[in-house]
Amino acid sequence: MGRLERSFVIVNSLGLHARPAAMVVQASNRFRCEIQFEKDGLQINAKSIMGVLTLAAARGASVLVICEGDDAEQAMAAIGKVFESGFGER
Amino acid sequence: MGALLDDQKFDLRLVLVAGARGLSRKVSSARIQKPGLALAGFTEYLHRERIQVFGNTEMSYLKTLPRERRLEVLQAFFAQDVACLVVTKDIEIPEDVTAAGEAAGVPVLRSSHLSSTFIENIQSFLEDQLTASTSMHGVLLDVLGVGILLLGKSGIGKSEIALDLVMRGHRLVADDIVEVKRRTQDAVVGAGSEIIKHHMEIRGLGIINIKDLFGVAAIRERKKIEIVLELCEWDPEVEYDRLGVDDRKFRILDVEIPMLVVPVRPGRNMTTIIEVAARNHLLKLQGHHSAREFQERLNRAIALPSEGGGGGTEVE
Numbered sequence: 001m002g003r004l005e006r007s008f009v010i011v012n013s014l015g016l017h018a019r020p021a022a023m024v025v026q027a028s029n030r031f032r033c034e035i036q037f038e039k040d041g042l043q044i045n046a047k048s049i050m051g052v053l054t055l056a057a058a059r060g061a062s063v064l065v066i067c068e069g070d071d072a073e074q075a076m077a078a079i080g081k082v083f084e085s086g087f088g089e090r
Numbered sequence: 091m092g093a094l095l096d097d098q099k100f101d102l103r104l105v106l107v108a109g110a111r112g113l114s115r116k117v118s119s120a121r122i123q124k125p126g127l128a129l130a131g132f133t134e135y136l137h138r139e140r141i142q143v144f145g146n147t148e149m150s151y152l153k154t155l156p157r158e159r160r161l162e163v164l165q166a167f168f169a170q171d172v173a174c175l176v177v178t179k180d181i182e183i184p185e186d187v188t189a190a191g192e193a194a195g196v197p198v199l200r201s202s203h204l205s206s207t208f209i210e211n212i213q214s215f216l217e218d219q220l221t222a223s224t225s226m227h228g229v230l231l232d233v234l235g236v237g238i239l240l241l242g243k244s245g246i247g248k249s250e251i252a253l254d255l256v257m258r259g260h261r262l263v264a265d266d267i268v269e270v271k272r273r274t275q276d277a278v279v280g281a282g283s284e285i286i287k288h289h290m291e292i293r294g295l296g297i298i299n300i301k302d303l304f305g306v307a308a309i310r311e312r313k314k315i316e317i318v319l320e321l322c323e324w325d326p327e328v329e330y331d332r333l334g335v336d337d338r339k340f341r342i343l344d345v346e347i348p349m350l351v352v353p354v355r356p357g358r359n360m361t362t363i364i365e366v367a368a369r370n371h372l373l374k375l376q377g378h379h380s381a382r383e384f385q386e387r388l389n390r391a392i393a394l395p396s397e398g399g400g401g402g403t404e405v406e
Contacts, residue, residue, distance in 0.1 A: 008322075044227065045266075050267060050286045050297075054267045088401070
């Protein structure tokens with residue numbers, strides 16, 4: 001059982017809007033571990049789209065990703081990739 | 091402090107007059123203070139963490155003072171490092187007051203309400219802002235007037251069950267993120283988050299708006315949480331409650347709430363089970379505990395085996 005924490009900054013201009021949220025949630029759902037996102041004291045389940053949307057993270061906002069479970073490492077890598085790519089947007 | 095000015099819900103009608111640089115100050119007490127005597131020099135009981143309210147009395151008193159004395163009094167007042175000062179009834183605030191507030195970096199605000207109305211509103215506002223709160227992953231519904239919080243892993247079908255309950259005429263409070271606040275010592279109230287309010291995500295359908303689809307009667311802004319119902323996958327190794335005699339509790343913000351753990355399995359109609367759980371809760375509120383009453387009945391029957399000849403016949 002591992003627990004990993006890493007911060008990511010939203011880089012695309014539109015922020016974490018609906019489509020990117022769906023991308024992140026899909027990435028999260030491929031793993032068994034518990035994944036939480038945290039922003040401004042609000043912690044949500046990264047496997048649910050409504051939760052991710054609630055963050056309303058704009059460009060420049062920092063989101064803390066917490067993975068806990070067997071495949072935490074792989075999950076963090078996959079989610080990190082999605083964040084760092086700016087959700088395939090500019 | 092900033093939240094005071096932004097508020098819409100509690101109708102505070104506040105305008106900032108001076109001391110903007112003190113807006114980051116924190117009010118940590120839900121009580122307010124009418125300084126009264128503090129203006130006469132008795133500043134010992136002045137509470138810096140409270141909002142100070144000047145009404146007609148304070149303002150008129152200040153007016154009666156010679157200017158020199160007035161400045162002295164105001165300086166002593168602001169030197170106590172109070173959180174902020176609110177003048178009510180839209181009374182014109184003299185230059186002396188605003189200058190002293192500005193110098194001390196204490197926000198001076200004005201409200202058009204009468205002192206009594208303002209105090210009432212600000213108190214509700216402060217209680218709302220200062221109470222313990224948290225957010226939870228789950229779905230909150232009003233089922234027959236009972237607030238039921240559904241918990242369980244992502245993908246277990248919470249939203250689908252909630253949708254089914256809405257179809258049956260029950261009301262959705264929040265899907266997925268439930269913002270929970272403690273209202274009184276033993277009550278917690280849940281509401282939806284501002285952004286996703288009244289929306290739900292159903293796999294395969296996407297995001298749907300419950301209010302538009304089912305009307306206003308299908309939703310509710312907030313509801314006291316009365317039952318926590320955890321959905322879990324059916325595990326043959328786990329023993330589920332078969333009697334319901336012992337009441338389990340779930341703690342949210344230090345408040346104990348009755349809890350049920352219900353296994354999900356194809357063929358178990360979860361909507362019906364949840365509706366019955368709500369009915370059973372209502373019965374308990376009325377003083378009827380089905381499981382315990384049944385147990386007592388059984389115990390009586392066992393204790394009186396020979397009477398009536400039939401073994402378990404009711405004696406009453």
